[in-house]
Amino acid sequence: MSDPDVSMDSNVSMSDMSMISADDSNVSMVDKDFLTRLAEDSSNTADPLPLSSEALKTAEITEQLLRADRGVRLRALCRALPACPPEWLHNSLIALAQADSSSEAALSAMLLTVKHRPSRRGVPADGDVVPRWDTCGHCRTVYDAGRERLMGECRYHPGALCDDDERIASWSEIYEDSRARRTSSLKLGQLLWTCCGLAGDARGCVVSQHHPKRVSRPQMPT
Numbered sequence: 685m686s687d688p689d690v691s692m693d694s695n696v697s698m699s700d701m702s703m704i705s706a707d708d709s710n711v712s713m714v715d716k717d718f719l720t721r722l723a724e725d726s727s728n729t730a731d732p733l734p735l736s737s738e739a740l741k742t743a744e745i746t747e748q749l750l751r752a753d754r755g756v757r758l759r760a761l762c763r764a765l766p767a768c769p770p771e772w773l774h775n776s777l778i779a780l781a782q783a784d785s786s787s788e789a790a791l792s793a794m795l796l797t798v799k800h801r802p803s804r805r806g807v808p809a810d811g812d813v814v815p816r817w818d819t820c821g822h823c824r825t826v827y828d829a830g831r832e833r834l835m836g837e838c839r840y841h842p843g844a845l846c847d848d849d850e851r852i853a854s855w856s857e858i859y860e861d862s863r864a865r866r867t868s869s870l871k872l873g874q875l876l877w878t879c880c881g882l883a884g885d886a887r888g889c890v891v892s893q894h895h896p897k898r899v900s901r902p903q904m905p906t
Contacts, residue, residue: 797830821897823888829896838895839888843879845872 749757765773781788797816798808818829822840875884882889 797828799829818894819897820894822890822892822895824897825894827894833893835893836891838892840890840892841877841879841882841888842890843877845875845884846878847875 777791781791795816796813799812799814814829816828816830817826819826820838823838825838827837872884876882877884877886877889880886880889
C-alpha cells in the first residue's frame with residue numbers, strides 16, 4: 685500500500701514515486717540513527733572542537749527536516765532536484781555513498797551495470813563494473829549500457845558535410861553543439877555528406893550499435 689501523503693500529491697509524477705518504497709523501515713539513507721552515530725564519533729574525540737555557527741545551523745535544519753512527515757520531504761525533493769547544480773548533486777551523492785553502505789548499494793543498483801560476464805567465482809572485476817548510462821560516440825544518443833546491444837539502434841554518417849567540395853563540418857560538430865545545429869538546420873538539405881553523397885538532413889548511412897564515448901573520469905571529492 686502506498687504512502688497516502690505521497691500518492692495524493694498530483695505534483696509528483698508516477699515515475700518519480702515508482703522507486704520510493706512505502707515501508708519507512710526500508711529507508712536508511714539518512715536517518716536519526718545515522719546522525720546519532722556521527723554525533724557520537726565527534727564526542728569521542730580527545731579534544732572536540734566547538735561547532736561553528738554555520739554547522740550548528742545546519743544541524744538544526746537537519747533536525748527540523750527529520751521531524752517533518754516523510755511524504756512532505758519526498759515531494760520537496762522532487763521539486764528540488766531539477767534546480768540543484770549538477771556539480772553539487774554529484775558531490776552530494778558521492779558523499780552519501782561513502783558515508784553509508786546501504787545508500788551506496790542503492791545508488792550502485794541504479795547507476796551501475798556489469799559490462800562483461802562475471803569471473804569463475806561470480807565476482808565482477810574492476811573493469812567489468814561500468815556506468816549504466818553512457819553517450820554513444822557515433823550518434824551522440826544517451827543509452828542504457830546495461831541492455832543488450834541491437835544492430836540498427838545507432839545510425840550515423842562517418843564523413844563530413846560539404847558544399848561545392850568544401851568541407852563544412854563533421855557529424856560530431858553538427859550534433860555536438862546545439863547552437864551549430866540550430867544555425868545549420870535550414871541549409872542541411874543543401875549540403876552533402878562526403879561518405880555517401882546523401883543530403884545533409886538524410887539519416888545516417890552507417891547502421892551500427894551504440895558504442896561508448898570516451899570521456900575523462902571525474903575526480904572524487906576530497
